[in-house]
Amino acid sequence: MAAADVLARIGELKRRRNAVILAHNYQVPEVQDAADFVGDSLELSRKAAGLEAEVIVFCGVHFMAETAAILSPGKTVLLPEAGAGCPMADMINGRELRAWKERFPGLPVVCYVNTSAEVKAESDICCTSSNAVGVVNSLGAGELLFVPDKNLAAYVARETGRTIHAWDGYCYVHHRFTPRDIEAARLRHPGAEVWVHPECPLDVIDLADRTLSTGKMVQEARTTPCREVVIGTEKGIIHRLSKENPAVAFHPARDTAVCVHMKMTTLEKVQRALETDTHRVTVPPAVADRARGAIRAMLEIA
Ligand code: 13P
Ligand code: SF4
Numbered sequence: 001m002a003a004a005d006v007l008a009r010i011g012e013l014k015r016r017r018n019a020v021i022l023a024h025n026y027q028v029p030e031v032q033d034a035a036d037f038v039g040d041s042l043e044l045s046r047k048a049a050g051l052e053a054e055v056i057v058f059c060g061v062h063f064m065a066e067t068a069a070i071l072s073p074g075k076t077v078l079l080p081e082a083g084a085g086c087p088m089a090d091m092i093n094g095r096e097l098r099a100w101k102e103r104f105p106g107l108p109v110v111c112y113v114n115t116s117a118e119v120k121a122e123s124d125i126c127c128t129s130s131n132a133v134g135v136v137n138s139l140g141a142g143e144l145l146f147v148p149d150k151n152l153a154a155y156v157a158r159e160t161g162r163t164i165h166a167w168d169g170y171c172y173v174h175h176r177f178t179p180r181d182i183e184a185a186r187l188r189h190p191g192a193e194v195w196v197h198p199e200c201p202l203d204v205i206d207l208a209d210r211t212l213s214t215g216k217m218v219q220e221a222r223t224t225p226c227r228e229v230v231i232g233t234e235k236g237i238i239h240r241l242s243k244e245n246p247a248v249a250f251h252p253a254r255d256t257a258v259c260v261h262m263k264m265t266t267l268e269k270v271q272r273a274l275e276t277d278t279h280r281v282t283v284p285p286a287v288a289d290r291a292r293g294a295i296r297a298m299l300e301i302a
Contacts, residue, residue: 040215
């Protein structure tokens with residue numbers, strides 16, 4: 001089917017099913033362009049919590065659809081590609097977190113939103129890269145546990161001055177950035193500012209001008225006086241940045257910074273999701289109730 005026909009069919013199915021399409025900033029351009037709302041993890045969680053629609057098609061990875069299902073228990077949440085997981089979220093499970101917590105009795109647990117519902121259910125509060133510093137600052141504790149991203153944990157520990165015990169997880173896309181990538185990008189684009197994501201290692205963050213979540217990159221781009229910006233995150237976001245800010249040139253800090261899991265979703269799979277109700281993401285109510293507590297605690301602070 002031609003792309004225009006697929007888009008027309010998606011539009012028809014959306015109306016018939018009272019559906020909305022949410023897409024993360026890293027999705028392929030045509031999926032971002034077909035979505036009703038494109039955002040970062042925090043914006044998408046907020047959106048999912050307030051939607052009127054009956055069906056949510058989540059173009060992102062599994063934990064994002066799960067978060068939407070937890071926040072909207074009465075709705076049908078569809079993940080167009082069943083294999084679109086987040087390898088970082090899979091680096092810890094509920095059993096492992098329970099065992100780890102036993103070694104640190106009484107310490108609060110902050111979980112990155114990139115976790116399974118089971119891990120959220122074992123945590124006190126959730127955070128995203130947009131609000132991680134604020135969430136940790138909001139806790140009375142000087143010492144805490146943070147799962148699963150050790151890079152984000154190191155950044156937050158430095159920004160907040162708290163003692164953070166971090167799980168040994170990481171995002172394979174951001175963990176691969178090196179100081180050399182930033183130095184080489186500065187040589188290629190001498191007048192550019194460098195913006196990196198807080199999932200990058202600290203030695204990369206140290207060489208950047210700004211450390212921003214994808215949502216904050218989108219906001220900053222609207223008012224930046226810079227004409228050139230090097231972007232140290234998954235390069236899919238450059239589509240949105242360039243589309244919304246045609247006067248600014250955005251360059252990837254590394255051309256191979258691609259999350260293959262984010263790229264698995266296609267328009268054809270979105271169409272199939274709406275036609276066949278695949279792949280429906282559900283969370284057992286007992287787990288969802290506990291996980292919702294951690295997500296709500298975050299949304300109240302943010
Ligand atoms: P944000 O969109 O919250 O910046 O997160 C980045 C990410 O890696 C999502 O998987
Ligand atoms: Fe997970 Fe990293 Fe891909 Fe985000 S970019 S979904 S954190 S692997």
